[in-house]
Amino acid sequence: MDLASYLPLVGIPVVVAGFALRFNPLLVVTAAGLSTGLAVGMDLGALLETFGEKFLNSRQLATFILILPVIGLLERYGLKERAQQWIAGIRSATTARILMLYFVVRELTAALGLINLGGHAQTVRPLLAPMAEGAAANQLGELPPVLRDRIRAHAAACDNIAVFFGEDIFIAFGAVLLMDAFLKENGIANIEPLHIGLWAIPTAVSALIIHMARLARLDARLQSDIAAWRAQQEAAA
Template sequence: MEILKLLGILIVVVGFILKLDSILIIMVAAIVTALVSGIDVVTFLQTLGSSFVSNRSMCTFIIVLVLTGTLERNGLKQAAADLMAKFKNASAGLIIGIYGIIRLIFGAFNISVGGAASFIRPIVMPMAQAIVEKDGHPIAEEYLEQLKGMSSAMDNVAWFFGQVLFVGTSGMLLVQSTLADLGYQVELIDLASVQIPVALIATACAIVYYFLKDKKLAKKYAGGAK
């Protein structure tokens, strides 16, 4: 009966109601669905493997998110704040700029180390906030919100210009194919070499801008929250 193929959904619902282990629930539901659908073990494993490979980026994102949450729960933010307390002349703008450089370098190798959820919130922001509060005064709410926006913007700029330095990205292939349609035959390495100064200038401008903006905000909110 076709309705038996929906048995996996029932298992998931009941499992979550009973608050059982999530991974176990999903695996049992998948196996039961495969069995009642007449799928043999080999085909089931092949389907499972191909689905994992085709969605590996999402799987990696989920793993990193869970790992970051676990580390944050066990003192990652406090460790980042304690580290910044040791630096006397550092500023929030400097931290954001350093993060931008790191993001750009890793982006050039198409390695997504960073992001609002996995890096800015648990690491960059606690560092920036600790520097602002090193004199013992709590940070102003508006100042904190500005730092959040600056950090996210720096992330976007560095990642946007950094990832197109990698010759294997879809963006580079799109540009190459578009130019080919217009009659211009170019190599991916040539496109990357042209993009290098653009990426460096864009990131440098963003770093300088946010550094100066942080200086202005620090002066405005000197003495703590207002």
């Protein structure tokens, strides 16, 4: 095999080296794309034009870049603190109940195709996790870092699991269309995206029930862990 056939792979070691050295991921990917394009003989102007075209065609990326600074400003001016104060005023709110409510809403909206309505950057970090922490602190008092991290992990898991199982119900979702195309290419007829979406409903309901049961034990586990942590603190004192 000729050496020129390996030139399109030149971006792979760039990505590996960049991530190994912990450089900015966006810069690493951009450098990999530029090095690959130049290695295969693309003109620099055409290469930059291709970058710009793909960027403009990616509506979701452009939206994310516009939303991210807004979220950063809201966090800087106390969005997390306001969310925690608001939750502290609701006596019936607990960490598990807040996460349960978010899970249900997130899965339903994902099933309707509103996948970008929530997410880690725009919802979990600035709102959901602080609200869940605020509810725990309101009931249990001061929280050690390990419990705060656990609550944040549960908040992130709620978003991941809910959107993962909910989005397959939406018949225009890319994965559903991919499965439909794969089945037809392999001679499996009479399968439409609507059928795939309908058969995804039992899986989504099962995921909902299993995760609700998991979250139902969260409040009790937090109480036992905070009691053990306080006993340890008193013994150390």
